[in-house]
Amino acid sequence: MKRRNFIRNASMTGVGLVVGHSLLSCDDTYKKSESEVVLTDDNDSAGSLPLVIATWNVPNATAKAWDVLQKGGTALDAVEQGCMVEEADETGQSVGKGGLPDRDGHVTLDACIMDKDGNCGSVVFLENIVHAVSVARNVMEKTPHVMLAGKGAEQFAYELGFPKENLLTDASKKAWEEWKKTSEYKPIINIENHDTIGMLAIDKNGNISGACTTSGLAYKMHGRVGDSPIIGSGLFVDNEIGACVATGLGEEVVKTVGSFLVVELMRQGKTPQEACEEAIGRIVNKPNKNYKDFQVGYIAVNKKGVTGSYSIHEYFSLTKYQDGVNENLKAAFFNKQ
Numbered sequence: 001m002k003r004r005n006f007i008r009n010a011s012m013t014g015v016g017l018v019v020g021h022s023l024l025s026c027d028d029t030y031k032k033s034e035s036e037v038v039l040t041d042d043n044d045s046a047g048s049l050p051l052v053i054a055t056w057n058v059p060n061a062t063a064k065a066w067d068v069l070q071k072g073g074t075a076l077d078a079v080e081q082g083c084m085v086e087e088a089d090e091t092g093q094s095v096g097k098g099g100l101p102d103r104d105g106h107v108t109l110d111a112c113i114m115d116k117d118g119n120c121g122s123v124v125f126l127e128n129i130v131h132a133v134s135v136a137r138n139v140m141e142k143t144p145h146v147m148l149a150g151k152g153a154e155q156f157a158y159e160l161g162f163p164k165e166n167l168l169t170d171a172s173k174k175a176w177e178e179w180k181k182t183s184e185y186k187p188i189i190n191i192e193n194h195d196t197i198g199m200l201a202i203d204k205n206g207n208i209s210g211a212c213t214t215s216g217l218a219y220k221m222h223g224r225v226g227d228s229p230i231i232g233s234g235l236f237v238d239n240e241i242g243a244c245v246a247t248g249l250g251e252e253v254v255k256t257v258g259s260f261l262v263v264e265l266m267r268q269g270k271t272p273q274e275a276c277e278e279a280i281g282r283i284v285n286k287p288n289k290n291y292k293d294f295q296v297g298y299i300a301v302n303k304k305g306v307t308g309s310y311s312i313h314e315y316f317s318l319t320k321y322q323d324g325v326n327e328n329l330k331a332a333f334f335n336k337q
């Protein structure tokens with residue numbers, strides 16, 4: 001069978017590929033999709049291109065990426081420039097400048113980027129540089145490696161001319177000093193002030209790229225690296241099939257290689273929505289059932305511009321810019337209590 005042939009189970013006809021997250025039922029118990037949907041040529045439920053989607057409510061970032069795409073720019077340029085908007089925004093406390101520090105007061109950044117050809121670059125545990133996503137792009141384009149860490153990544157950035165900046169703003173320092181009074185670390189759902197940005201775009205030529213950038217979990221152990229810079233976990237792009245990006249408690253995403261899983265499920269015929277739901281299912285169906293303590297969310301898009309999103313808990317959202325409309329859409333979620 002050709003990869004891009006779609007064969008649908010009769011029960012899914014007319015539904016599976018167009019169903020939006022707001023229409024999906026969210027049973028308390030995760031159920032595997034009863035119907036298998038396989039990409040076919042006769043699928044006419046495609047979304048229009050170009051398009052950009054991002055985790056959480058980031059209209060300025062998607063607007064920037066959309067602008068790049070409208071001008072005929074590549075998806076790669078769009079996701080980089082879109083993510084840079086959030087990195088530069090000091091009010092966002094989960095990414096770039098103004099990010100909340102680790103427990104020792106250091107703001108350390110993780111970021112990655114992946115292009116239509118499967119090239120990728122990432123930086124982990126990077127300090128003193130605002131635009132981690134751009135450093136990641138330079139790792140991809142200017143080195144024979146895929147990942148640089150810590151001081152090595154920082155040195156590389158300086159050599160490229162990135163300025164040194166103190167990323168710890170007064171507001172984030174104050175929050176950290178408040179936290180130190182109890183020093184209690186719990187990755188509590190949604191109060192991490194999530195605005196880690198993961199962004200996926202398809203350009204006018206139909207090519208897909210993705211990027212992800214974050215300061216990681218607030219008050220993490222010094223040296224901790226999450227899912228966001230790990231290709232396959234925080235982000236994965238397969239230009240034949242689609243792409244996925246994750247947010248939430250990175251450890252849980254890494255344990256299930258979440259973004260690669262979502263894209264492979266799409267390769268096997270799942271819609272982006274079904275694939276995101278199954279990837280969340282792999283987490284919540286673990287024997288220890290500890291998912292009540294943390295959030296994970298995925299957004300995905302397939303080659304035809306059909307999108308999906310799903311999270312463990314309520315209040316995850318994605319921002320989508322498509323057909324000239326920039327909107328924030330609440331994601332369907334697993335845990336209804």
Ligand code: SD4
Binds near residue numbers: 215216225248
């Ligand atoms: C991490 N996944 O470092 C990131 C955090 C995040 O919104 O997504 N926050 O684990």
